[in-house]
Amino acid sequence: MIKCLSRLLSILILAASTASAQDNPNIVLVFMDNFGWGEPGFNGGGIIRGAATPRLDQLADEGLRLTNFNVEVQCTPSRSAIMTGRYAVRSGNGTVPLGEGVYGLVQWEVTMAEMLSEQGYATGMFGKWHLGRTEGRFPTDQGFDEWYGVPNSTDEAVYSSLPDFVDSGLSESFVMDGKKGSAPQKVRPYRLDYRPLIDRDLTDRAIAFMKRQAEAKKPFFVYLPYTATHFPTMPHPDFVGKSGNGPWGDLLMQIDSYTGELLDTIDDLGIAENTIFIFTADNGPEALSAGETSLTVETAVHGSAGPWRSSLFTGYEGALRVPFAVRWPGKIEAGRVSDEIVHAMDLFPTVAEIAGGKVPDDRVIDGINMSEFLLGQQEESGREGFVIYMGNAIFGVKWRNWKLHFKEQTGWNGVLREYTMPRAYNLMNDPQELDNVLFPHTWLPKAALPQLEEHVASLKKHPPIPAGAPDPYKPPN
Amino acid sequence: MIKCLSRLLSILILAASTASAQDNPNIVLVFMDNFGWGEPGFNGGGIIRGAATPRLDQLADEGLRLTNFNVEVQCTPSRSAIMTGRYAVRSGNGTVPLGEGVYGLVQWEVTMAEMLSEQGYATGMFGKWHLGRTEGRFPTDQGFDEWYGVPNSTDEAVYSSLPDFVDSGLSESFVMDGKKGSAPQKVRPYRLDYRPLIDRDLTDRAIAFMKRQAEAKKPFFVYLPYTATHFPTMPHPDFVGKSGNGPWGDLLMQIDSYTGELLDTIDDLGIAENTIFIFTADNGPEALSAGETSLTVETAVHGSAGPWRSSLFTGYEGALRVPFAVRWPGKIEAGRVSDEIVHAMDLFPTVAEIAGGKVPDDRVIDGINMSEFLLGQQEESGREGFVIYMGNAIFGVKWRNWKLHFKEQTGWNGVLREYTMPRAYNLMNDPQELDNVLFPHTWLPKAALPQLEEHVASLKKHPPIPAGAPDPYKPPN
Numbered sequence: 014m015i016k017c018l019s020r021l022l023s024i025l026i027l028a029a030s031t032a033s034a035q036d037n038p039n040i041v042l043v044f045m046d047n048f049g050w051g052e053p054g055f056n057g058g059g060i061i062r063g064a065a066t067p068r069l070d071q072l073a074d075e076g077l078r079l080t081n082f083n084v085e086v087q088c089t090p091s092r093s094a095i096m097t098g099r100y101a102v103r104s105g106n107g108t109v110p111l112g113e114g115v116y117g118l119v120q121w122e123v124t125m126a127e128m129l130s131e132q133g134y135a136t137g138m139f140g141k142w143h144l145g146r147t148e149g150r151f152p153t154d155q156g157f158d159e160w161y162g163v164p165n166s167t168d169e170a171v172y173s174s175l176p177d178f179v180d181s182g183l184s185e186s187f188v189m190d191g192k193k194g195s196a197p198q199k200v201r202p203y204r205l206d207y208r209p210l211i212d213r214d215l216t217d218r219a220i221a222f223m224k225r226q227a228e229a230k231k232p233f234f235v236y237l238p239y240t241a242t243h244f245p246t247m248p249h250p251d252f253v254g255k256s257g258n259g260p261w262g263d264l265l266m267q268i269d270s271y272t273g274e275l276l277d278t279i280d281d282l283g284i285a286e287n288t289i290f291i292f293t294a295d296n297g298p299e300a301l302s303a304g305e306t307s308l309t310v311e312t313a314v315h316g317s318a319g320p321w322r323s324s325l326f327t328g329y330e331g332a333l334r335v336p337f338a339v340r341w342p343g344k345i346e347a348g349r350v351s352d353e354i355v356h357a358m359d360l361f362p363t364v365a366e367i368a369g370g371k372v373p374d375d376r377v378i379d380g381i382n383m384s385e386f387l388l389g390q391q392e393e394s395g396r397e398g399f400v401i402y403m404g405n406a407i408f409g410v411k412w413r414n415w416k417l418h419f420k421e422q423t424g425w426n427g428v429l430r431e432y433t434m435p436r437a438y439n440l441m442n443d444p445q446e447l448d449n450v451l452f453p454h455t456w457l458p459k460a461a462l463p464q465l466e467e468h469v470a471s472l473k474k475h476p477p478i479p480a481g482a483p484d485p486y487k488p489p490n
Numbered sequence: 491m492i493k494c495l496s497r498l499l500s501i502l503i504l505a506a507s508t509a510s511a512q513d514n515p516n517i518v519l520v521f522m523d524n525f526g527w528g529e530p531g532f533n534g535g536g537i538i539r540g541a542a543t544p545r546l547d548q549l550a551d552e553g554l555r556l557t558n559f560n561v562e563v564q565c566t567p568s569r570s571a572i573m574t575g576r577y578a579v580r581s582g583n584g585t586v587p588l589g590e591g592v593y594g595l596v597q598w599e600v601t602m603a604e605m606l607s608e609q610g611y612a613t614g615m616f617g618k619w620h621l622g623r624t625e626g627r628f629p630t631d632q633g634f635d636e637w638y639g640v641p642n643s644t645d646e647a648v649y650s651s652l653p654d655f656v657d658s659g660l661s662e663s664f665v666m667d668g669k670k671g672s673a674p675q676k677v678r679p680y681r682l683d684y685r686p687l688i689d690r691d692l693t694d695r696a697i698a699f700m701k702r703q704a705e706a707k708k709p710f711f712v713y714l715p716y717t718a719t720h721f722p723t724m725p726h727p728d729f730v731g732k733s734g735n736g737p738w739g740d741l742l743m744q745i746d747s748y749t750g751e752l753l754d755t756i757d758d759l760g761i762a763e764n765t766i767f768i769f770t771a772d773n774g775p776e777a778l779s780a781g782e783t784s785l786t787v788e789t790a791v792h793g794s795a796g797p798w799r800s801s802l803f804t805g806y807e808g809a810l811r812v813p814f815a816v817r818w819p820g821k822i823e824a825g826r827v828s829d830e831i832v833h834a835m836d837l838f839p840t841v842a843e844i845a846g847g848k849v850p851d852d853r854v855i856d857g858i859n860m861s862e863f864l865l866g867q868q869e870e871s872g873r874e875g876f877v878i879y880m881g882n883a884i885f886g887v888k889w890r891n892w893k894l895h896f897k898e899q900t901g902w903n904g905v906l907r908e909y910t911m912p913r914a915y916n917l918m919n920d921p922q923e924l925d926n927v928l929f930p931h932t933w934l935p936k937a938a939l940p941q942l943e944e945h946v947a948s949l950k951k952h953p954p955i956p957a958g959a960p961d962p963y964k965p966p967n
Contacts, residue, residue, distance in 0.1 A: 051797045051921075057534020060829045061557050061797070063918050080538045258891065258918055317921055320528045320538070320794045352537045414735070441540050441735055444528075444794055 037132060037232035037368055038341065039288040041223075041279070042360075043272060044095070044236065046088070046141065046167070046243040049298030050334045051319025052265065056080070062317060063262020064255075068273035069338065072292060076340030077349045077387065083411070084296050084357045086325055086332035086403055088166060089117075089143045091295040091357060092238070096124040096144065096155070098361025098372070098380035100402065100468075105478040106144065107405035109166070113183060117145020118155055119478055119486035125361050126156030128370040129234045137222040139215040140238035141166065146186075149484050153191040157236070160191045161218050163203050163211070167243040170208040209247040212239050216271045220278045227282040232368075237275075241267060244299055246315055261315045276340075286342045289367070293357075294335040296325045299425075320444045326425035328401045328408035328418060329446055339387065346389045353394035354411065359383050376488070377475050398461065400468045405480075407469075412461035414441045415454075514609060514709035514845055515818065516700075516765040518756070519837075520749060521572070521713065523565070523618065523644070523720040526775030527811045528796025529742065533557070539794060540739020541732075545750035546815065549769060553817030554826045554864065560888070561773050561834045563802055563809035563880055565643060566594075566620045568772040568834060569715070573601040573621065573632070575838025575849070575857035577879065577945075582955040583621065584882035586643070590660060594622020595632055596955055596963035602838050603633030605847040606711045614699040616692040617715035618643065623663075626961050630668040634713070637668045638695050640680050640688070644720040647685040686724040689716050693748045697755045704759040709845075714752075718744060721776055723792055738792045753817075763819050766844070770834075771812040773802045776902075797921040803902035805878045805885035805895060806923055816864065823866045830871035831888065836860050853965070854952050875938065877945045882957075884946075889938035891918045892931075 052058045054066040055073035085091040089109045090101030096118065101107050110116040118124065126136040138157040145151060146164035153160050163169070169186040172178045188207065191197025201207060219237050226233035241248070241264055248263035252270070256262030272292060279288050298316020316324065318331030325332050337355070339345060358380035365372045366384040386394045398412035409418040417435040422428070435458065437451040451457065476489055529535045531543040532550035562568040566586045567578030573595065578584050587593040595601065603613040615634040622628060623641035630637050640646070646663040649655045665684065668674025678684060696714050703710035718725070718741055725740035729747070733739030749769060756765050775793020793801065795808030802809050814832070816822060835857035842849045843861040863871045875889035886895040894912040899905070912935065914928040928934065953966055 051534070054827075055534075057528070057532075057796055060827055061918070061921070065827065261919065315919060317797045319534055320796045350531075350537055350542065441538070442738065442792060444538070 036287055037134065038344075039223075039226075039233045039235075039279075039284060040129070040134075040364060040368070041219075041235045041275065041288060041290045042095075042237065043275070043290075043292045044092075044140070044238040045268070045292075045294035045336075046238065046240055047296060047299050047316060047325055048242045048294035048335065049316045049318040049324075049331065050321055050336055051317035052242075052298070053336050053338075055338060056319055056336055058317060058319065059265070062265060063258035064265040064269070066265055066269040068269045068276065069292065069336075072272065072276065072290070072340055073338040075342065075347050076290075076338055077345050077351065079337040079339075079355050080334075080350060080352045082293060082335060082337035082355045082357075083333045083399065084294070084335055086296050086327060086401075088295050088325075090402065090404075092143050093118065095295075095357040095360055096126070097122050098125075098358050098378045099376070100358065100379050100400065102402060102405055103377065103379075103472070103475070103477045105480040105482055107402060107480070109143075115145075115147050115150070115481050115483070117143075117147075117150040119482055120149060120154070120484050121478075121486045121488065122155070123373045124156045125364060126152070126234060126236065128156070128361070128365055128372075129368055130156050130158070132368050132370045133232060134368070135222075135226045135229075135231045135233040136236075137219065137233065138162065138236040138238075139219045139222070140212075140236070141240050141243075142238070148196065151189070151191055151197050152236075153193045153195075153197055157191075158193045159222070160189070160197060161200075162215065162238070163188055163240070167203075167208065167240045167245075170203050170205055171245055173202060173204045205245075205247070208240075208245065209249050212241045212267070212271060213249050213251070215239060216274055219275065223275075223278055224282065227284055238295070239268070239271075242294075242316075244315075286344075288341070289345075289364075290340045291337070291360075292339075293337045297321070297327075297329075297332040297335060298324050322444070322446045323423065324425055326403065327422050327427070328403050328416075328420065330416075330440060330444065332403075333401065333411070341387075344388060349389065351386075351392075351394070353386065353392075354396045354398060354413075355383060355386075355394050356380065356396060356399050358399075359394075359396065363387060377471055398464050400465055407465070409435065410461050410465045412457075412464070415439055415457055415461060416446065417458060417461050418446075513764055514611065515821075516703075516710045516712075516756075516761060517606070517611075517841060517845070518696075518700075518712045518752065518765060518767045519572075519714065520752070520767075520769045521569075521617070521715040522745070522769075522771035522813075523715065523717055524773060524776050524793060524802055525719045525771035525813065526793045526795040526801075526808065527798055527813055528794035529719075529775070530813050530815075532815060533796055533813055535794060535796065536742070539742055540735035541742040541746070543742055543746040545746045545753065546769065546813075549749065549753065549767070549817055550815040552819065552824050553767075553815055554822050554828065556814040556816075556832050557811075557827060557829045559770060559812060559814035559832045559834075560810045560876065561771070561812050563773050563804060563878075565772050565802075567879065567881075569620050570595065571856075572772075572834040572837055573603070574599050575602075575835050575855045576853070577835065577856050577877065579879055579882055580854060580856075580949070580952070580954045582957040582959055584879060584957070586620075592622075592624050592627070592958050592960070594620075594624075594627040596959055597626060597631070597961050598955075598963045598965065599632070600850045601632045602841060603629070603711060603713065605633070605838070605842055605849075606845055607633050607635070609845050609847045610709060611845070612699075612703045612706075612708045612710040613713075614696065614710065615639065615713040615715075616696045616699070617689075617713070618717050618720075619715070625673065628666070628668055628674050629713075630670045630672075630674055635670045636699070637666070637674060638677075639692065639715070640665055640717070644680075644685065644717045644722075647680050647682055648722055650679060650681045682722075682724070685717075685722065686726050689718045689744070689748060690726050690728070692716060693751055696752065700752075700755055701759065704761055715772070716745070716748075719771075719793075721792075763821075765818070766822075766841075767817045768814070768837075769816075770814045774798070774804075774806075774809040774812065775801050799921070799923045800900065801902055803880065804899050804904070805880050805893075805897065807893075807917060807921065809880075810878065810888070818864075822864060826866065828863075828869075828871070830863065830869075831873045831875060831890075832860060832863075832871050833857065833873060833876050835876075836871075836873065840864060854948055875941050877942055884942070886912065887938050887942045889934075889941070892916055892934055892938060893923065894935060894938050895923075
């Protein structure tokens with residue numbers, strides 16, 4: 014009888030959610046920069062990291078928290094994957110660009126913003142792009158109606174005034190403002206004077222955008238890739254000294270407060286029940302892990318991956334696993350926590366399903382539609398693992414609670430090691446990935462490697478777009 | 491006006507709590523073995539460690555969670571400190587005993603059980619003692635009306651059947667049952683057959699004890715030092731396979747379930763509002779940290795200190811910081827979280843204050859009465875730091891968010907390093923204690939070392955009881 018009731022309930026929930034799919038729910042994607050798993054209070058951070066995060070914790074309490082949400086381990090590839098639903102290597106975005114050449118997303122790619130645009134969404138981006146800085150590769154070329162932010166990364170704010178850089182003849186980076194259909198305009202140089210202030214402006218513009226769309230009764234997609242938690246650590250003047258625990262604590266307060274403002278806006282506009290609000294990050298923290306020489310100073314490198322090993326630019330859990338909370342009142346069960354494996358790539362097809370959008374069928378989409386998982390219609394995410402890239406190199410695979418490493422790098426600037434036999438780690442027994450247990454678990458490659466073989470075969474069949482490919486790009490087949 | 495109301499409220503709460511002090515609230519102290527900071531869900535563990543811990547999380551939600559509760563870094567000294575309110579080295583219990591000689595607490599010491607006994611409490615202990623295994627040194631010689639459990643530690647259950655041990659002529663350890671006033675009786679050998687079952691029996695006996703005392707309307711103190719999370723990892727048959735994530739996940743379910751049973755009993759007896767329920771642990775996990783060779787196998791060594799470095803038997807936060815949650819409905823504010831420094835030694839004078847008990851004035855008590863902090867009458871714990879011992883050696887000091895290490899040991903079996911200049915770590919910036927920032931923080935020793943100087947002077951003035959001192963022991967002065 015109880016089983017029967019529970020079945021009935023699932024069907025009712027399913028019916029409700031199917032209905033909602035036609036409502037085109039708003040989507041807000043807050044995307045932190047180099048923000049480790051261990052930072053928010055909802056993952057055991059908060060107060061031990063310098064400041065409580067009551068609004069983030071409340072967000073998680075009101076929705077679903079994923080403890081095993083994975084990303085690519087660098088900034089550009091992670092942003093490429095979340096925008097396209099594809100491994101970044103397929104798009105020629107396997108690494109952070111270091112040179113000044115052409116890079117980023119080619120026009121042929123279909124972004125989440127383009128997909129939602131076609132569904133009638135207003136699409137606004139406020140923040141850091143890092144997927145192109147030249148004509149035709151700005152966010153407003155890739156499906157966003159409007160964009161305010163920086164094309165590249167925040168280290169530029171550090172070096173932009175250095176004499177050596179100024180003398181180099183390299184081009185300086187600017188804060189930009191753009192509308193779809195015309196070239197974005199330079200607003201101001203992105204230097205240290207503006208560095209503490211930018212996220213305040215991003216928040217204000219995101220709020221104004223949401224208000225405008227709500228008034229126009231237009232469904233919207235807000236992509237909000239904040240900059241604050243990337244080095245250098247420089248909180249907004251409103252928060253300097255407020256935590257009593259130094260600049261990082263102040264920043265945690267700032268993040269929490271800005272997220273609270275966004276949520277309050279949504280609640281005040283009366284659109285909470287029709288808005289999917291996601292808080293996550295691009296990759297693990299900058300802070301280095303045990304056994305490494307670090308350069309931590311109070312205003313420079315910070316971060317904690319919680320129990321997980323190491324930092325960004327590695328194949329360890331500290332790089333891959335980031336905080337994740339999603340709220341959708343009435344649709345996503347409040348207070349649910351899941352350790353199922355989810356990858357940033359899965360957001361594209363999942364959001365497409367929920368918004369009634371179209372997933373391109375002329376290319377490989379690596380993401381999995383997880384709408385039924387998110388909506389509580391099934392316990393499993395449907396993903397058993399994924400291939401771990403560090404840059405363009407395959408470092409290993411994750412499969413259930415296990416990892417197989419063919420390569421390891423013990424920190425972003427650490428030593429690269431390559432193994433003739435893969436190392437096996439059990440993530441539940443050994444979250445610090447220290448104990449190679451390939452023996453006695455020699456069955457593990459049989460279980461974990463088929464996904465890698467399939468992936469490699471798929472790359473052969475569908476060759477990746479070369480990094481820096483010219484536009485208009487034409488796929489080889 | 492609001493300030494005035496808030497002041498009035500504080501006075502009312504104070505009045506209420508002063509009244510309660512005369513009510514002799516029951517005290518239940520659940521004391522886990524080698525249970526890392528990162529294990530319970532309330533510290534970001536739970537599901538990522540193998541099983542959700544809903545009852546522990548609820549306990550924390552209903553009371554006060556301390557994120558900076560510290561212990562000694564080994565089993566025996568931690569138990570000595572929590573029982574006496576004194577650094578274990580003062581009591582001759584600085585290290586885990588390895589030999590077969592006389593060790594543990596001398597009669598001259600005053601334990602929490604003795605102090606509460608004098609206040610008319612019924613005192614029951616169920617579990618592991620590790621503070622003496624010879625006549626006059628059992629729990630029932632130290633203030634407990636009754637005791638069921640093991641005198642020593644759980645590694646004995648592993649070796650008790652090994653031929654080499656059997657041939658050695660050494661004495662085997664037994665599960666014992668005792669009443670105050672007579673010698674405890676051997677119930678059965680403590681071997682692997684009983685190892686998975688013992689915590690079930692401890693729970694049943696604790697529940698029966700609480701029911702008996704509640705019926706007799708007698709205030710009670712239950713000290714419940716569970717064994718399950720010490721190696722070897724062997725969950726009770728009721729939980730084997732239940733988590734789907736191996737033996738450690740099963741154990742987390744077991745711990746959570748048993749704690750739930752205790753709380754349900756208290757609630758069902760209608761004594762929740764007059765019962766202080768504490769959940770904590772003796773020291774950090776067995777699992778080893780980065781850079782060490784470990785011997786993790788599924789049924790042996792496990793554990794996670796969450797974001798903190800290393801394991802038991804070190805001076806790192808992973809050894810010192812353990813999970814802590816306390817519930818006292820109506821007295822301790824629900825949902826409060828504090829990162830104030832608290833030490834296990836502080837429980838003795840705090841409990842004494844609340845229970846109207848007497849703190850001995852003829853010896854040094856290192857613990858601080860934190861009753862006002864616990865009851866929310868002040869934000870600060872009153873403790874700015876403490877001396878870090880590893881065994882009988884001073885490894886360093888903790889002061890606010892900082893640590894100074896004179897010695898470091900990189901794991902329980904790691905290399906011991908000694909420094910001519912102390913290393914300084916900032917625990918908020920650098921929870922993994924990797925970056926020595928003595929430069930530029932050369933002011934830090936001036937702030938952090940006075941407590942150490944005072945402690946060393948106090949040890950000179952009041953010489954410690956020698957380890958294995960005979961009873962009756964007489965203090966030198």
